[in-house]
Amino acid sequence: xxLLEQSPQFLSIQEGENLTVYCNSSSVFSSLQWYRxxxxxxxxxxxxxxxxxxxxxxxxxxxxxxxxRKDSSLHITAAQPGDTGLYxxxxxxxxxxxxxxxxxTRLHIxx
Amino acid sequence: xAGITQSPRHKVTETGxxxxxxCHQTENHRYMYWYRQDPGHGLRLxxxxxxxxxxxxxxVSDGYSVSRSKTEDFLxxxxxxxxxxxxxxxxxxxxxxxxQYFGPGTRLTVT
Numbered sequence: 585x586x587l588l589e590q591s592p593q594f595l596s597i598q599e600g601e602n603l604t605v606y607c608n609s610s611s612v613f614s615s616l617q618w619y620r621x622x623x624x625x626x627x628x629x630x631x632x633x634x635x636x637x638x639x640x641x642x643x644x645x646x647x648x649x650x651x652x653r654k655d656s657s658l659h660i661t662a663a664q665p666g667d668t669g670l671y672x673x674x675x676x677x678x679x680x681x682x683x684x685x686x687x688x689t690r691l692h693i694x695x
Numbered sequence: 696x697a698g699i700t701q702s703p704r705h706k707v708t709e710t711g712x713x714x715x716x717x718c719h720q721t722e723n724h725r726y727m728y729w730y731r732q733d734p735g736h737g738l739r740l741x742x743x744x745x746x747x748x749x750x751x752x753x754x755v756s757d758g759y760s761v762s763r764s765k766t767e768d769f770l771x772x773x774x775x776x777x778x779x780x781x782x783x784x785x786x787x788x789x790x791x792x793x794x795q796y797f798g799p800g801t802r803l804t805v806t
Contacts, residue, residue: 614793615793617793617794617795619797624800625799625800626785626787626797626798626799626800627738627785627795627797628797629794629795629796632793632794672737672738674738674793674795676793681793682740683740683793683795685737685738685739686737687735687736687737688737
């Protein structure tokens, strides 16, 4: 079974701090997506990474795909209360392009 | 805004009754998905569709059926609802097979 493990499961930090959350697997993915979900709403797509080693930036968020396309990280600089939410990673399996979701990292930024 | 709606948004039903959830899109996307989201399990794929009348099972398809007679509508049916099917159900759409745009969700309670 191809799994995506996200860590940490929960993270609570002060506004202005930096943080990194991780999405790891023992298997290769053809692409990887990051989503943010707020309470009572559906997940919202933030970014897709496709190439090993790829780095994408979205304002204060930096996403990296591992060289071997088995893992990814999301780094937030100077976190703000608006960054609070559930961050989900999802990977596409190379053999059939089916999507696997991680269980998420619940992030809480304290003002 | 991905132009995707779900109905109903909330439903309470009794064990053994049939339930149909509707997903409607205005984006003409090829792929449509049904997920359930439960604490400790994350998002799990129930069924998906890759075209009109073309559907396939996901990882938790038992007890669920789907139909897609038009590009814009994807129906999820619980033939005989059970308490284990109490969950939040999300529909998603996409064109690439991996980037997905989620609806607002349906909270289903089976008593």
